[in-house]
Amino acid sequence: MKSLEEYIALAAESHGHMCPGQVLGIRMAMLGLKAIGIDDPGKYRKRLLTFVEIDRCATDAVSLVTGCRLGKRSLKFLDYGKVAATFVDLETQRAVRVVARDDSREKARTMFPELAEPHRQQLAAYKVMDDAELFTVQPVRVKLDGHDLPGRPRTRVACEQCGEGVNDGRERRVNGRILCRSCAGEKYYEPLSD
Template sequence: MKTLDELLEEAKLAHGHLCAGQVLGVRMALCGMQKLGIEDPRGRDRKRLVTYVEIDRCATDAIGVVTGCRLGKRALKFRDWGKMAATFVDLEAGRAVRVAARESSKELARQLHPELDNKNAQQMLAYRELSDEDLFTMQWVSVEVGPQEMPGFKGERIACDQCGEGINYHREVIRDGRTLCRGCAGENYYTPVE
């Protein structure tokens, strides 16, 4: 595993800047890897790890850098819960740890570095220095990663009866005997402009 500084530099390059969220994400992923005993998540251990992130902020990019988990590899799973937390699943060992940022870490950063008047600067420095126990709560959890959620899964593809677009991984909706994509079933995040 690379050093904290090396990983922070990689996170900065991947994300476009270095901020407190990046530092927290790198530390969170390192903590998860340490708890699971995964030493080389981007190399020899890459196929045994799936990561669930609960926020779409800076930390998520940093977690991806450390773990090597990516949406396109189906190893990074996003749950839009708005929490600064991630669950790291060791598929080989059949165990998982959820790591969540403590709200108290922000106050600890202010106390640790009152000489800095910028809260991001306080947090960036403190998040490098504080212990895992001061930064995070850690909880062993059980996560069932179904076959269609596994990295590398190749499932059947079915066409939507309404729009004709292909649907992967059993994400279709059956309504009134018709096979629909989620958009045609009324779950659109967009509105077509005619």
């Protein structure tokens, strides 16, 4: 695994800037990987599955460190709004959930009072605080469906209403018909008339 400083440089380049969330994500991933016994995410990338609970800067950093990607189906996004991630070794089934502690913000303020902005205080503090001051780590069990595993699609069906393809068991069965989520009433968008 690379050093914190190396990951910070890579994250700033990849994400476009450096912020406290990036540092949290890097450290969260490093800690999570260590806790499940993966010291080289590149070497063990096919064994690793990561769930992230927020769509903010920390997630980009977690992806950078772990090598997990949405497109490879090894990174799963759950919109819980929490700076948290769960790291799963698919071979051993070891898993830990790592959560950023909210009280670390106050600790950052007391550590670096000379830096007037909370953003700068957190950025400086999160690089040097102990893991236990930044995170809680909890061993967990993650129930995985075969459809959620990385790799090629396990199944593919066509929606009986719109005809669009649906992979990996994401279809809905409504009144005996196979429908995509949109046609089953779960649209996140509203079609516009031409």
